[in-house]
Amino acid sequence: QVQLVESGGGLVQAGGSLRLSCAASGRTFSNYAMGWFRQAPGKEREFVASISWTGSSTVYADSVKGRFTISRDNAKNTVYLQMNSLKPEDTAVYSCASGKSYFSGQYNYQYDYWGQGTQVTVSS
Numbered sequence: 001q002v003q004l005v006e007s008g009g010g011l012v013q014a015g016g017s018l019r020l021s022c023a024a025s026g027r028t029f030s031n032y033a034m035g036w037f038r039q040a041p042g043k044e045r046e047f048v049a050s051i052s053w054t055g056s057s058t059v060y061a062d063s064v065k066g067r068f069t070i071s072r073d074n075a076k077n078t079v080y081l082q083m084n085s086l087k088p089e090d091t092a093v094y095s096c097a098s099g100k101s102y103f104s105g106q107y108n109y110q111y112d113y114w115g116q117g118t119q120v121t122v123s124s
Contacts, residue, residue: 002026002113004096009118012086016122020081022096022115030054030074033099035111036081038092038120047106048094049081059105064090086122093117 008020022034035050049070050059058070069082079096095118097104097111104110 002098004098004113004115006094006096006115006118009094009120011121011123014086014088014122014124016086017082017084018086018120020083020094020096020118020120022079022081024077024079024096024098026113027098029077031102033102033104033110034070034072034079035097035099035104036070036079036094037097037108037114038090038094039117040089040092043092045095045108050099050104050106051079052104053102057103061106083120086120088122088124090120091122092120094120 003025005023033052036048037045038048039045051070055072067085072079096115098113100112
C-alpha cells in the first residue's frame with residue numbers, strides 16, 4: 001500500500017520561507033515522478049510543481065515559478081518543496097502526489113496516489 005506523508009507546513013509571514021517534505025513508502029519511489037498540488041478554501045485543487053523520476057526534469061505553475069523549487073532524494077524516498085518569497089495567496093493545503101510513470105505533469109489524472117496534505121498559511 002502506497003503512503004505519502006507530508007510535513008513542514010505552518011504559519012509564516014509574507015516574504016518568508018517554508019520547506020515541505022513528503023515521505024513515500026509502499027512502492028519503488030525512484031521509478032515514479034512526483035508532484036505537489038495545493039487547494040485553497042473554496043477553490044479547486046491546482047498544480048504547483050512536478051519532478052521526474054531522476055529529478056532531471058521539473059515543471060512549475062506560472063504562479064510559483066522563480067519562488068518555489070521542487071527536489072527529491074531517492075535514497076530517502078522523499079520529495080521536497082522549497083517555498084520562498086511566500087505571498088498570502090499561497091495559503092492552501094499542500095499535498096504531494098505520486099505519478100503513474102517516469103514523467104508527470106500538471107494534470108490530476110497523471111497521478112495515482114495522494115497524501116493527506118499539510119496546511120500552509122501566509123499572513124500579510
